[in-house]
Amino acid sequence: MSKILIIAEHAGGQLNPSTAKCVSCASGIEGASVEILVLAADPAAVATQAAGIAGVSKVVTLANAAFEQATAAAYAPAVLAVAEGYSHIFGPSTTFGKDLMPRIAAKLGVSQVSDIMEVLGSHEYKRPIYAGNAIASVQAPAGQTVVATVRTASYQAAKSADAAAPVEASTASFEAPAHTRFVGLESGGGDRPDLQTAAKVVSGGRALASEENFKLIYDLADAFKAGVGASRAAVDAGYAPNDMQVGQTGKIIAPDLYIAIGISGAIQHLTGIKDAGTIVAINKDPEAPIFEVADIGLVGDLFKVIPELQTAIGK
Amino acid sequence: MKILVALKRVVDYQVRVQVKPDGSGVAIDGVKMSINPFDEIALEEALRIRDAGKAEEVIAVTIGPQQAMQQLDSGLAMGANRGILVKTDKAIQPLTAARVLAQLVEKEQPGLVLLGKQAIDDDCNQTPQMLAALLDRPQATFASKVEIDGQSATVTREVDAGLETLSVDLPAVISTDLRLNTPRFIKLPDIMKAKSKPREVIELDSLGVESGDHLSYTRYEPPAQRQKGEMVADVPALVAALQAKGLI
Ligand SMILES: Cc1cc2nc3c(=O)[nH]c(=O)nc-3n(C[C@H](O)[C@H](O)[C@H](O)COP(=O)(O)OP(=O)(O)OC[C@H]3O[C@@H](n4cnc5c(N)ncnc54)[C@H](O)[C@@H]3O)c2cc1C
Ligand SMILES: Nc1ncnc2c1ncn2[C@@H]1O[C@H](COP(=O)(O)O)[C@@H](O)[C@H]1O
Numbered sequence: 001m002s003k004i005l006i007i008a009e010h011a012g013g014q015l016n017p018s019t020a021k022c023v024s025c026a027s028g029i030e031g032a033s034v035e036i037l038v039l040a041a042d043p044a045a046v047a048t049q050a051a052g053i054a055g056v057s058k059v060v061t062l063a064n065a066a067f068e069q070a071t072a073a074a075y076a077p078a079v080l081a082v083a084e085g086y087s088h089i090f091g092p093s094t095t096f097g098k099d100l101m102p103r104i105a106a107k108l109g110v111s112q113v114s115d116i117m118e119v120l121g122s123h124e125y126k127r128p129i130y131a132g133n134a135i136a137s138v139q140a141p142a143g144q145t146v147v148a149t150v151r152t153a154s155y156q157a158a159k160s161a162d163a164a165a166p167v168e169a170s171t172a173s174f175e176a177p178a179h180t181r182f183v184g185l186e187s188g189g190g191d192r193p194d195l196q197t198a199a200k201v202v203s204g205g206r207a208l209a210s211e212e213n214f215k216l217i218y219d220l221a222d223a224f225k226a227g228v229g230a231s232r233a234a235v236d237a238g239y240a241p242n243d244m245q246v247g248q249t250g251k252i253i254a255p256d257l258y259i260a261i262g263i264s265g266a267i268q269h270l271t272g273i274k275d276a277g278t279i280v281a282i283n284k285d286p287e288a289p290i291f292e293v294a295d296i297g298l299v300g301d302l303f304k305v306i307p308e309l310q311t312a313i314g315k
Numbered sequence: 316m317k318i319l320v321a322l323k324r325v326v327d328y329q330v331r332v333q334v335k336p337d338g339s340g341v342a343i344d345g346v347k348m349s350i351n352p353f354d355e356i357a358l359e360e361a362l363r364i365r366d367a368g369k370a371e372e373v374i375a376v377t378i379g380p381q382q383a384m385q386q387l388d389s390g391l392a393m394g395a396n397r398g399i400l401v402k403t404d405k406a407i408q409p410l411t412a413a414r415v416l417a418q419l420v421e422k423e424q425p426g427l428v429l430l431g432k433q434a435i436d437d438d439c440n441q442t443p444q445m446l447a448a449l450l451d452r453p454q455a456t457f458a459s460k461v462e463i464d465g466q467s468a469t470v471t472r473e474v475d476a477g478l479e480t481l482s483v484d485l486p487a488v489i490s491t492d493l494r495l496n497t498p499r500f501i502k503l504p505d506i507m508k509a510k511s512k513p514r515e516v517i518e519l520d521s522l523g524v525e526s527g528d529h530l531s532y533t534r535y536e537p538p539a540q541r542q543k544g545e546m547v548a549d550v551p552a553l554v555a556a557l558q559a560k561g562l563i
Contacts, residue, residue, distance in 0.1 A: 011476065071481065072444065073453055095474040098440050099456045102409070106445035111410050111529035114439045128538070129438050130332045134341050137534040144529060179484040180453040183469065187477035196475065200562075224563070236494060242459065242473045249433070249493060251475065257562045267331060274541060278560055280553070295544035296556045308550040313563055 002032040002122050004088040005060075007079060008050055009096045010040065011070070015049040017197050018092030018150075020157035025150040026090055027055040027158065028119040035060055035086075039067045039078050047167045054161040061169050066176035070096060073180035076103040081172035083108065086145065087122075093149035093252075094196070105147035113138055113148040127151070131248045132271040152196065153254040153275045188241025192218075195244060198227030200257040201276075203246055206233035207262025207284075207302055214239040216306045217261065223310050229253070231263045247272035262302045265290025282306075316370040316426035316485075318361040321416060322390050323351040324383040325436040334537045341535060350386045353431025355393075356491045359498040360461055361429050362394045369463045372396045374423060378415050378519065380404050391509035392501045398512065403519035409437075410527025413445035418522055420450060425486065427468070432457050432490040443490035453483035456490040 004026040009016040019036065026034045035058045036050040043061035051059045060082060066074040079100075083089060089104060091097030093115045105112040118126040123140045125148070140146045195201060202224060204217035214234070221228045230240035232247060246253060248268040254275035261282045263269060270293055273279060281294035284301050291297040298305065326332055327347040335342050350358075361373045375390035377383045378401040387398040401415055420428060433440035447454035455461075455470035459478065462469045463485075472479045473492045547553045557563045 072456075076448065095457060095472075099444060099454070102441035102444035103448040103454065105441070106410060106413060106448035109410075109527075111408055111527060112439070112441050112445075113530065114441060124533075130326070130341060130436060131438065132538055133332050134334045135536050135538050136532050137536075139531045139533050141529050177451075177453070179487075180455075181482040183480035183482050185474075185477060185479045232493065241477065242492075242494060243475060243477045248435070248438070257557075268328070274538065278557075278562060279541070279544075280557070291546070292543050293541040295541075296553060297544065297546045298548075298550070298553050299546070300549075305550060309553065312550055312554045 002029050002087045003085065004029065004032050004034050004090060005083065005086040006034065006036045007075070007089070007091045007097070007100065008036050008038045008046060009070070009092055009094060010038070010046045013045045015046050016092070016094070017157050018094050018097070018152045019050065020053050021152045021155040022090050022092050022150045023053050023055050023158040024155040025116055025119060026088070029088070029122050033057045037062070037079065037082060039064070039075055041065050041068045048164070051164040051167050052160050054159045056161065056165045058165055059167045061167060062172060063169070064176070069182035071180050071182060072100040072103050074176040075100050076107065077174040077176060078172070079104050080107055081174035082170050083145070088146040088148065090148050090150055093151050097149045101147055101149050108145055108147065110144045110147055111140065113140055113146065115151040116148050117151045117154040131267050132274060133267065151252065153252040188243045192221060193225065193227040195227040195229055196251055196253055198255055200224050200226035201229050201253060201255045202226045202259045202261065203229035203231065203263060204234055204240065204261050205231040205263030206237065208234060208239050211239045216302070220306055220310055223313055226257070227255070231269050260290055260294070261306065263290055264288050265293065317372045317374060317423055318364060318370045319374050319376060319416070319420060319423060319425040319428045320354070320358045320361045320390070320395065321428070321430040321442070322354045322358065322375050322377045322386050323431070323434045324348055324377060324379045324386045325351045325434055328352055328435055334535045338534050338536055348382070348385070350389055351431050351434050353433060353491050353493070355498040356493065356495050357429035357431055358390055358393055358395060359496045360491060363496065364427070364461070364463055370426070374399065374425070376401065376416065376419055378403065378407060378412055384514070387514065388509065389501060391512045391514070392505045393499060394505070396512065398514045400514065400516045401519050401522070402516055405528070408528045408530060409439045409441035410445055410529070411524065412442045413449055414524045414527055415519065415522060416442070416446050417449040418524060420446070427463070427485060428488045430488070430490050432492055443488050447488035450488070453487045454490070455481050455483050455487060457492045458489050459492050459494045461489060461495065
């Protein structure tokens with residue numbers, strides 16, 4: 001039987017929704033028991049949230065001051081200290097999970113399955129390669145621990161449980177290395193809906209032409225109560241912060257509504273939005289590739305369209 | 316200090332690969348091959364660190380078939396001091412790549428290993444972290460800024476929440492994100508100059524590295540295609556379409 005350990009992602013006492021998405025993926029493995037590991041300086045609050053996710057049979061906590069910041073250097077030895085007995089160890093394919101999970105896999109001497117988008121069996125999965133231009137089925141050996149990251153855009157967060165799962169404090173001992181020190185975190189976002197979980201996202205591209213003009217995107221997003229995204233070109237040019245980049249090398253998102261404004265639709269960008277519910281494209285070039293995937297397309301100059309749209313939706 | 320840079324030969328990012336009709340793989344015969352874009356950034360960073368006087372030598376390593384010598388040549392033309400081709404005709408997986416690189420690190424003792432954050436063919440995003448784990452050394456992944464200060468490095472990382480800064484002791488493993496730098500263009504004289512640079516070829520099989528190619532890729536399929544939707548003429552039509560879908 002599969003016994004799956006999911007490494008919780010959290011910050012500021014809040015469990016990241018990526019964890020409940022990993023639970024959804026893990027629950028797709030037949031007959032699996034799903035447990036969550038919370039590593040934190042003070043795990044209580046996060047453990048309570050984790051225990052409230054439907055499908056979770058147990059939450060294991062390990063408290064240590066070394067987890068004040070979630071560095072892979074401190075997390076990996078702790079996960080290894082409790083890994084015994086689990087057939088699968090899963091993390092989200094967020095920057096947190098991407099950083100951490102291969103460090104665990106290498107120490108266990110096993111390959112990692114990156115970006116699970118579909119479970120085919122306890123050891124067989126689908127994952128995207130070549131910027132999503134191909135979907136590969138991969139089989140992990142039956143006799144090894146499966147270490148994997150879960151492509152969060154492929155899964156809905158698991159619902160809340162009727163009854164909370166038990167929480168158990170682990171006494172496993174491990175040593176956090178002194179070679180890695182957290183210096184600081186500068187967040188770019190502000191208090192708009194989080195890009196990775198927002199139901200609606202408004203994104204701007206190179207066509208915005210300046211950081212100043214990019215405010216148009218923020219204002220429109222506010223009118224839609226949407227998160228804000230950007231193309232790589234817009235981020236590279238400094239119009240928007242890095243944490244807004246959507247695409248192969250940025251965030252992979254699946255909002256109900258995605259509005260791409262002044263974005264051409266390069267394959268690397270489209271990879272990030274192919275699971276969106278409805279894609280709206282606004283671009284002045286009728287030949288822009290974004291229109292090939294858009295559910296609703298409008299050819300027009302964004303500097304004219306945005307103010308009109310804002311007035312029309314009346315906010 | 317020496318810096319080791321890993322360069323992977325991959326299908327050029329502008330090529331739109333297609334799955335073979337029988338699902339046995341992706342059709343990449345005869346397509347343009349290049350250095351993985353993230354690895355070019357890693358090499359550029361290594362060259363800048365060296366040229367700022369903080370390292371003496373930049374060694375470019377690639378693991379791949381004989382043809383990967385082309386990418387090594389490009390790396391040498393960009394400015395690496397010497398190159399190592401670890402030759403294999405098998406498409407290796409990240410754990411094997413990390414084990415090979417770990418062995419080269421033991422031999423060369425670099426103060427820094429720079430890799431791309433992900434190879435744009437397998438999109439695994441694993442090798443640098445695996446290498447750091449095997450070496451029991453620090454990792455700073457997804458770097459957008461690297462400062463070498465004596466025995467440590469201060470690295471700014473592109474994370475989901477914004478920009479995180481870590482300080483790591485050297486030797487360390489760093490993986491690069493897109494905004495770390497813009498790689499230089501290779502000029503013709505650089506290619507000529509690079510011809511005399513040392514190139515070492517090692518057979519992968521001669522290294523005695525345990526294979527980490529545990530995953531079998533059994534089938535390939537094209538992604539689900541999104542259909543082209545409707546074009547609307549103006550903003551009121553756009554609003555109406557959004558309303559019809561219950562999105563506003
Ligand atoms: C390894 C690698 C990884 C990458 N990863 C990503 C990634 O994660 N995310 C990503 O986005 N990109 C990524 N890219 C870059 C990608 O290839 C494109 O270069 C990028 O997405 C282009 O951004 P853009 O659409 O904003 O700019 P452009 O391609 O320049 O498009 C601008 C668009 O705006 C339109 N326009 C201009 N003026 C107006 C106006 N006034 N009104 C309306 N429309 C207007 C134009 O018609 C054009 O279609 C990556 C590239 C590489 C090599
Ligand atoms: N065969 C290889 N040869 C050289 N470098 C590699 C190889 N495979 C992976 N790498 C390095 O590891 C990085 C991440 O690769 P991956 O884990 O496959 O996404 C790449 O950007 C390269 O720097």
